[in-house]
Amino acid sequence: MSSQAPHPTLLIPGPIEFDDEVLQSMSHYAESHTGPGFVKTFGETLTMVRKLFQSTNPAAQPFVVAGSGTLGWDMVSSNLIEKGENALVLHTGYFGDSYAACLQTYGANVTQIKPAIGDRPSLAEVEKALKEKPYKLIAMTHTDTSTGVLNDIKSVTELVRRVSPQTLVTVDGVCSVGCEEIAFDAWDLDVVLTGSQKAIGAPPGLSISMWSPRAIETVKSRKTPPSSYYASVLNWLPVLQNYENFKPSYFATPATQLVHALHTSLSQITSRPMSERFAIHAQVSDRVKAAVAELGLTQLASKPENQAHGMTAMYLPEGLAPTDVLPGLLKRGVIFAAGLHKEIATKYIRFGHMGVSITDPKRKDVDNALAALKEALAEAKQAKGL
Known part of the structure; x- marks a missing residue:
């Protein structure tokens, strides 16, 4: 603990x-x-x-x-x-x-x-x-x-x-x-x-x-x-x-x-080979991106070769803004970031998945976050009548 x-x-x-x-x-x-x-x-x-x-x-x-x-x-x-x-x-x-x-x-x-x-x-x-x-x-x-x-x-x-x-x-x-x-x-x-x-x-x-x-x-x-x-x-x-x-x-x-x-x-x-650390982040990233796709969300980086392994930036469904989803995530004990790119900041959110949340097998941060994201999206859509 x-x-x-x-x-x-x-x-x-x-x-x-x-x-x-x-x-x-x-x-x-x-x-x-x-x-x-x-x-x-x-x-x-x-x-x-x-x-x-x-x-x-x-x-x-x-x-x-x-x-x-x-x-x-x-x-x-x-x-x-x-x-x-x-x-x-x-x-x-x-x-x-x-x-x-x-x-x-x-x-x-x-x-x-x-x-x-x-x-x-x-x-x-x-x-x-x-x-x-x-x-x-x-x-x-x-x-x-x-x-x-x-x-x-x-x-x-x-x-x-x-x-x-x-x-x-x-x-x-x-x-x-x-x-x-x-x-x-x-x-x-x-x-x-x-x-x-x-x-x-x-x-x-x-x-x-x-x-x-x-x-x-x-x-x-x-x-x-x-x-x-x-x-x-x-x-x-x-x-x-x-x-x-x-x-x-x-x-x-x-x-x-x-x-x-x-x-x-x-x-x-540095107690383990750096190659192992890179591989763990790539594996978790693949899992996150697959889950995001299952939720019907698309990434800003649409080409797989352009997608970072330490974070995922995802467009929200039409009609939803970060302010509709982030409070629902927080209510479930998870903090994501709003959009940052000034041209589209109100259209997407960002999920960081790196470091101890990824490398410590005892932590369930990613699993909890993906479950929270699914529930928060459903709750926001219902509230908006989407």
Whole structure:
């Protein structure tokens, strides 16, 4: 039995439910961020981040910095982009626009490839864009939580290396790291960023990313200094390298209790092969999507190859809005998310299925959620006379 206070099961696309041990590790007593105890914990955490991203390249660098996943955009944009350089954004929803806006904030000239809602840019479209002008970087969201669309980052990266090898490949993996396959070294990625609160299963508050030697060298060879102080790779790099080698260092105070929680969650995750974790999420996703289809609902991501494995975004029946269904779910102890994509926000809801709700065989979160969804839909239809 969980030691947590009774509460509705949180099944949105993040934050997610937490394992008891993760929450308990946050109650660690106060300690110095440069003391031997925390230095050991942080060093081990950074090493486990490498395992999370399936990277064994000692020249690649993990970053764990206090902040949300959005800080990862700032780190990419302020360190890799110099004013006037071109960036190509592969848009799959709300977070494509947001990533683009962040890049523009730091002076990038941004081109977006925008397919229809629920789709992803084709490789042919990406190749055409890359041949039209030089791009400093390409930015894409692995799983866009506004649509549930999954990008094929492996194939896109292969294309970039063939057509425009100098272009850096950066990936927003906030809703994918920990539940979708990502092979940082093998796929030759440059930056993958995420946050602590989604499939990794730690509380919000940590920006986590992995940087390739090529990306780090790009920062070091800039003509102008990085355009952020706190988000500067050059400021954080020696500090995190020292911590991973169990040497105290300082630039800004780490979120010590959150790092303890991350250490616990990563210890759990990396105790088994990452391939097993990916397979479990894929199996549960298939079951959820089959159940959604049986209820007569369609997904925003209509093509199977475009469908994320950590969440499902589903259109509601004609005549129903999220406000008609979400209260019925809550009454049954389940929390889903409303729509986020501004063009269709009132037409769909989102079900997050990742992390401990999926990997702990004792939990029945998904079964309970699917039963609650069936009942809540029936109740809403009856209330509306549909």
